[in-house]
Amino acid sequence: MDGLRDAFMIAAAVLVAGGAVAVVVLEFGSSAERRLGSRLRDAVEVLLPPLLALALVWVVWFDRV
C-alpha cells in the first residue's frame, strides 16, 4: 500500500499542477471583453483556487504517511 500511496501522491501532484496551469491559461487567455470586474479582482478570483489546490498538494506532501 505504501508504494501505491506514493504513486497516487505523484499522480495527484501532476494532475493538480496540470489542471491548475490549464485553468490559469484559459482564464487569462480570454479576451478583455469578458472581464466583468477590475483586473485585480479577476486575477484574484482566477488564481485563488489553483493556488489553494497547489498549496494543499504541498501540505499533503509533507504530511503524508
Next chain:
Amino acid sequence: MVRAYVELTKPRIIELLLTTTVPAMILAAGGWPGTWLVTATLIGGTLSAGGANTINQVIDADIDRVMRRTRSRPLPTDRISPRNALLFGAALGVAGFGWLLVTVNVPAAILATLALLFYVFIYTLLLKRSSAQNIVIGGAAGAVPALVGWAAVTEGLDPAAWVLFAIIFFWTPPHFWALSIRYRDDYAAADVPMLPVVVGTARTLDHILAYGVVLVGVSFLLIPTGVVGLPYTITAAVLGAAVIGASLWLRSHAEQAIRYFLASNVYLAALFAAMAVDGLF
C-alpha cells in the same frame, strides 16, 4: 404552506450536503463516530444549510422569477412573502448555530455559520451577479459541511479534512457549469454572468475539463494522507477516469450537458460512499 417553507430550504441540495458530512465524520473517527453525534450534526447541518438556501432565495427572487428552472419557487409564485421567508431563513441559521453549539461543539457551530454567511454575503450578494467566477469561489460554502463533520468529531481540521473540502470545491464548478450550459438562455435573460453566458459553451467545456483534471488530482490526494485504503483508492481511480472521459465526451455532446450534471451527482455520492465504506470496514 408547510411544503412551501420546506421548498425554500432546497431539500435536494441539503441531501447532497449531508452525503458529504457523514463520510467525513467516519474518516475523522476512524470508524462509526456514534449515532447521536451523527444525528446531532446532521440536524445542525440541515438547519444551517436550510437557512442559507432560504435567504439565498429571498435575495434572488427577482432572478428566480425570470428563469424557467426556478420560476415556480415559493417567492416568485407569491406563496410566501419575502419578509416571512427572510425571518424563516434567519431563524434556521440561528437555530443551526445554537443546536450545533449545544449538542456538538464550538468549531462545528462556527464553521456551519461561516458557511451560511459566506453563501449569503460572498456568493449571493457579492459574486453571483458580478463575476463569471461566481460558482468557483461561491462553491466553497457547499464544501464546508465536510469540515463541519470532521470538526464535529475531532474539534479540529486535519489536512485530510481540507482534502475533502477541496474535492467538493473543485467538483462544484464543472457540476454547475454543465447545468448552466443547459439553462444558458435563462441565465442570460436574468443577466446572471454564469460562465457559458460570458465566454460561450465551447470555452466553458474547456473549463469543465480543466477543473475535472484538478478534481481528479485532489481526489487522489486523500490516499497519501493515510485515512483511506484500497477500496477508496480503486474507486477514486475508476471514478477519476470516468470524470476525465465524461469531460472529453461532453466536448462533442454539449446538448446533453444535463446528463453530465446528473452524472456528477453520482460521482460525488459514490466517491464519498467509498470513503465511508473504507472508514467503516
